[in-house]
Amino acid sequence: MSVEAIHGEHPHSDDPHLTFAHHFIERKQQDESYIVGMWAFLVTEIMFFGALFIAYIIYRTIWPGEFAEFSRAHLNTALGFINTLILLSSSLSMAFCVRHAKLKNHGKMVLSMVLTFMFACGFLVVKTIEYTHKYNDNLIPGPLFHYTAGEAGAKGEVGAATEKTEAGGAEAKAEKSMEAEGRKFVLPATKGQRDTKQRHAEIFFSLYFIMTGIHGIHVVIGMLVMVIILVMFWSGSPLVQDFMPIEMFGLYWHFVDIVWIFLYPALYLINPDITKFHP
Amino acid sequence: MxxxxxxxxxxxxxxxxxxxxxxxxxxxxxxxxxxxxxxxxxxxxxxxxxxxxxxxxxxxxxxxxxxxxxxxxxxxxxxxxxxxxxxxTRLTWLWAGAGFFWFLMMLGIMFDYMSRNWVTAI
Incomplete structure (x- = not known):
């Protein structure tokens, strides 16, 4: 019995939205396989980012007051807000891109994808501004790392509760000498050379850079995929005539957006008042 | 619809x-x-x-x-x-739910770990 006889339909129709591979019973089954495969990948991504969030929760539970101070002193809530706005908007344009792909409005589909790409560029520009500030403030974890309280810490509202835990004496001297040396290269601090608060700050900024950095890499990968899809579309590749590859990419892009939805309150919006209840 | x-x-x-x-x-x-x-x-x-x-x-x-x-x-x-x-489809729900469920399990393990007081301030 031929394939057509079983299915009662040609697996390779003129309409790319109806075409399906020979090992599928029908188009619907192929669509479901695509979606489930993509979700299986996204589950691994949830595991990946989930582990980072768990690490963050553990350290924030240990030093809630200090984390609030570090965040208030050096993370810009407004820039984080702009980036959240940009990513949510890019999700909307991506959802429209999928809609137009399904309706075969290819002109609008390309326009929506280019718009999504522009939003992604905007996100990276803001991220670059933020990372530059961190670099200038010596907040890149490593030998040059040196935390200074900044504006919020200077008010003394938050820092007071945590100052007791700071080590005095030799550690304070080492800190002063580092301050005098400015950006000059110093050997990585061994245990005891750098005071406790410095090490706590270094862990906070390590988590910050790992979490936002890996999220940023996801954004860059998304942008590369968008370029590939657009080039394939413009060169008339049959692979992107079907809407499913675009829908799959949409799922990935929305996932990247969801990660940022959680990163924003976790890193940027730590209310300093929590120190009153978790000294 | x-x-x-x-x-x-x-x-x-x-x-x-x-x-x-x-x-x-x-x-x-x-x-x-x-x-x-x-x-x-x-x-x-x-x-x-x-x-x-x-x-x-x-x-x-x-x-x-x-x-x-x-x-x-x-x-x-x-x-x-x-x-x-x-x-x-139901299979999509199952997979989307699996991601959520996995994260809940990991949180559960984390709470168990923390409740044993093994995580202490350095």
Whole structure:
């Protein structure tokens, strides 16, 4: 019995939205396989980012007051807000891109994808501004790392509760000498050379850079995929005539957006008042 | 099909195919509506960060509880509508749920670990 006889339909129709591979019973089954495969990948991504969030929760539970101070002193809530706005908007344009792909409005589909790409560029520009500030403030974890309280810490509202835990004496001297040396290269601090608060700050900024950095890499990968899809579309590749590859990419892009939805309150919006209840 | 959705029925040779060839498409009204909801929730998140919610509800860490709750609402809107899980098949629900369930399990293990007091300040 031929394939057509079983299915009662040609697996390779003129309409790319109806075409399906020979090992599928029908188009619907192929669509479901695509979606489930993509979700299986996204589950691994949830595991990946989930582990980072768990690490963050553990350290924030240990030093809630200090984390609030570090965040208030050096993370810009407004820039984080702009980036959240940009990513949510890019999700909307991506959802429209999928809609137009399904309706075969290819002109609008390309326009929506280019718009999504522009939003992604905007996100990276803001991220670059933020990372530059961190670099200038010596907040890149490593030998040059040196935390200074900044504006919020200077008010003394938050820092007071945590100052007791700071080590005095030799550690304070080492800190002063580092301050005098400015950006000059110093050997990585061994245990005891750098005071406790410095090490706590270094862990906070390590988590910050790992979490936002890996999220940023996801954004860059998304942008590369968008370029590939657009080039394939413009060169008339049959692979992107079907809407499913675009829908799959949409799922990935929305996932990247969801990660940022959680990163924003976790890193940027730590209310300093929590120190009153978790000294 | 609900009023919020449209169906494309592929019309070849002037005839409609069977129902299983319909692809679910989100209407512009629904997409803008979800975006509006996300914007409101975004402002709610930022608002929650600048008020001492502990004054009104005396639970430790009330602010982060509220902010994470709002974040979960936002993520749910994105997953259900933008990622079209709401109109997805049962297998899609199973996989989307698996990711959520896995994260809950990991949180459970974390709480168990922390309750044993093995995590201490360095």
């Amino acid at each position: 609900s009023e919020n959705t449209e169906a494309i029925v592929h019309n070849e040779h002037g005839e409609y195919h069977e129902e299983h060839h319909e692809h679910h498409v989100n209407s512009p009204g629904l997409l803008w509506g979800i975006y509006g909801g996300l914007m409101i929730l975004l402002f709610a998140t930022v608002g929650a960060a600048f008020f001492d919610l502990h004054k009104y509800i005396p639970i430790p860490g009330m602010n982060i509880i509220v902010m994470l709750f709002i974040a979960i609402l936002k993520a749910s809107l994105v997953v259900l509508f933008f990622m079209e899980v709401k109109k997805g």
